[in-house]
Amino acid sequence: MAKPFINMIAGMADIRLTARQAMIGAIVVALSMYGVFAVQIALAKDFITLAGAPVGGDFVAFWTAAKAVAAGDFSGLYDPAGFEAWLSEFAPPLETYNLTWQYPPTFFFAISFLAFLPFGLGYAAWTGGSFAVFATTLRSANVTGLPLLFVLAAPVVFQAAITGQNGFIAASLLIGAGLFPDKRPMIAGLCAALLTMKPQLGVLLPIAYLAGGHWRAFGWAAAGTIVLCLGSLAAFGLDPWIAFLTSLTRTSVALNDGVMPLFKMPTIFAAFTLAGAPKIISLATHGVGVLAALWATTVIWKRYDNKALRLGVICAGAYFISPYLFYYELVILAAPVALLALQARDEGWRPHDQLILGALFLMPLFVPGDPRQAGFNLGFAVTTLAFIFVLRRMRPQSLPVSEKLGA
Numbered sequence: 001m002a003k004p005f006i007n008m009i010a011g012m013a014d015i016r017l018t019a020r021q022a023m024i025g026a027i028v029v030a031l032s033m034y035g036v037f038a039v040q041i042a043l044a045k046d047f048i049t050l051a052g053a054p055v056g057g058d059f060v061a062f063w064t065a066a067k068a069v070a071a072g073d074f075s076g077l078y079d080p081a082g083f084e085a086w087l088s089e090f091a092p093p094l095e096t097y098n099l100t101w102q103y104p105p106t107f108f109f110a111i112s113f114l115a116f117l118p119f120g121l122g123y124a125a126w127t128g129g130s131f132a133v134f135a136t137t138l139r140s141a142n143v144t145g146l147p148l149l150f151v152l153a154a155p156v157v158f159q160a161a162i163t164g165q166n167g168f169i170a171a172s173l174l175i176g177a178g179l180f181p182d183k184r185p186m187i188a189g190l191c192a193a194l195l196t197m198k199p200q201l202g203v204l205l206p207i208a209y210l211a212g213g214h215w216r217a218f219g220w221a222a223a224g225t226i227v228l229c230l231g232s233l234a235a236f237g238l239d240p241w242i243a244f245l246t247s248l249t250r251t252s253v254a255l256n257d258g259v260m261p262l263f264k265m266p267t268i269f270a271a272f273t274l275a276g277a278p279k280i281i282s283l284a285t286h287g288v289g290v291l292a293a294l295w296a297t298t299v300i301w302k303r304y305d306n307k308a309l310r311l312g313v314i315c316a317g318a319y320f321i322s323p324y325l326f327y328y329e330l331v332i333l334a335a336p337v338a339l340l341a342l343q344a345r346d347e348g349w350r351p352h353d354q355l356i357l358g359a360l361f362l363m364p365l366f367v368p369g370d371p372r373q374a375g376f377n378l379g380f381a382v383t384t385l386a387f388i389f390v391l392r393r394m395r396p397q398s399l400p401v402s403e404k405l406g407a
Helices: 002-013 019-043 059-070 080-090 105-116 119-140 145-152 155-162 167-179 185-197 204-212 215-236 239-256 268-274 279-303 307-321 327-347 353-366 378-392
Strands: none
Touching (some): 019 145, 019 353, 059 080, 059 105, 105 119, 105 215, 119 155, 119 167, 119 327, 155 167, 155 327, 155 353, 167 204, 167 327, 204 279, 204 307, 215 239, 268 378, 327 378
């Protein structure tokens, strides 16, 4: 009795869809998601949705911070009470936001223009503009045609859009930094420098550049970072940096105490803590993940010249390095997964590849989940699956540099 059931499950696990079938499914999913969101916007009152959150979710934080910067309050917004006061004064009416400002002062350069736009127009400009940059960057990475449409229809893109976060910008910078350090070291290095505005996403980039011997890109990244920091000091002074560093300590304590919304964080530490593991186990397991990401990045960037594989390990590995990342940043996985899937299509699928890709496409639709849930972190399952998919491409699809050169 068990054998037919096992054979049936095995057969389901190896189901393969045609490109047309997959695209139709993706379009149905996308239309459903954006249709519901459009209804929410249409019914929104004072830009507050039926779910009791502002249209664009976290965009309200960027828009309000821009107002504070325009008013010359470069340090007060790092204080939770001070930022809540700014939100109460300028943001759409809501009883409480429970938001904090945790970006370095260099990020002020990116958001300052929002101070001169009304909320709705600002959200459209911020999300629409960054989405356009993301789509253009995907095309520059040779994700075009049907694969491009498939990526843009993915739930990770939808999550990045409706939250009004900066996932599109981060994903674009990672693509630039990860794909072009050899041919365009200045572009790659400057993308890496700009990514310091969200530093937890680019921790693996210096390791990657050093392992791959991309010294020029490393130099441009270092120089660009220095110029950004000096520019922020000249424009905003030293106090915001002191306030920012203080806020990092406060955030670290909150994360360690489990006060942060762990169900929204697809990281190792958050997943094990949410599952009820003792703090020491969560920290130790996260440490193992850090070592795994460092090892994979060093090996891949040192021995392989597969650009998609290199991009994949720094994007998927980011969730193993940092304990503080959120579900709306899963969009950084879109480009490397798409590029590696195209390679798998051309070089030959491995067992269950399409099942993994289907899971990576659909699972983000159900994150972050219920804030009252305990035990299982679905977002962490996505990041783990993405990391496994990347590592599965190491051989035989990607030959070491020495073998490609015939050494």
